[in-house]
Amino acid sequence: MAHTIEVAKSGRAGCRTCRNPIAKGELRFGEESANAFGEPGDMSYRWHHLKCAASKLPDELKAALATFEGDVPDREELDTLMAEAVANKPPPFPYADRAPTGRARCQACGEAVAKGALRVAIERELDRGMGATKGAGYLHPACAAAYVEEQGGTHEKLTTELRANTRLPAEDLAALFSEV
Numbered sequence: 001m002a003h004t005i006e007v008a009k010s011g012r013a014g015c016r017t018c019r020n021p022i023a024k025g026e027l028r029f030g031e032e033s034a035n036a037f038g039e040p041g042d043m044s045y046r047w048h049h050l051k052c053a054a055s056k057l058p059d060e061l062k063a064a065l066a067t068f069e070g071d072v073p074d075r076e077e078l079d080t081l082m083a084e085a086v087a088n089k090p091p092p093f094p095y096a097d098r099a100p101t102g103r104a105r106c107q108a109c110g111e112a113v114a115k116g117a118l119r120v121a122i123e124r125e126l127d128r129g130m131g132a133t134k135g136a137g138y139l140h141p142a143c144a145a146a147y148v149e150e151q152g153g154t155h156e157k158l159t160t161e162l163r164a165n166t167r168l169p170a171e172d173l174a175a176l177f178s179e180v
Contacts, residue, residue, distance in 0.1 A: 017052035029053035054081035108143035141179035
């Protein structure tokens with residue numbers, strides 16, 4: 001069993017993205033997931049409208065479309081939505097960007113990261129009560145190298161990954177690496 005595209009057999013399934021029903025006869029995308037009510041290892045599907053999946057799960061939908069043999073209405077629109085979703089997806093950690101707000105605090109020094117200032121995003125674990133999840137943590141560029149080394153990383157690895165993952169203009173990159 002893998003991600004799939006199929007015609008909805010009834011109108012009872014709801015889209016897991018927008019929460020609206022998927023009409024009978026409409027194409028839908030099935031995201032393979034573990035069945036919480038079955039035996040360990042049992043799988044089931046979470047259903048999505050194709051346009052919703054194009055925006056939320058572009059890589060998975062693209063793979064399913066490659067194996068789907070039927071006709072897909074509005075295929076050009078789906079391709080456009082998938083391309084936009086991939087372009088807007090944050091790069092892998094670590095990366096650098098400019099802070100869109102002034103709400104983030106530096107993980108190393110605890111000071112606020114000013115709106116519009118360069119910042120380094122790293123992956124960190126967040127405690128959410130019943131369990132931990134991963135999310136972004138932010139650092140001032142001047143604090144990044146020391147923080148990463150405290151965590152067991154190296155300055156060379158940090159700069160290499162920042163160069164590979166960052167989508168900033170050349171002048172911002174030069175400013176970033178003068179501080180890191």
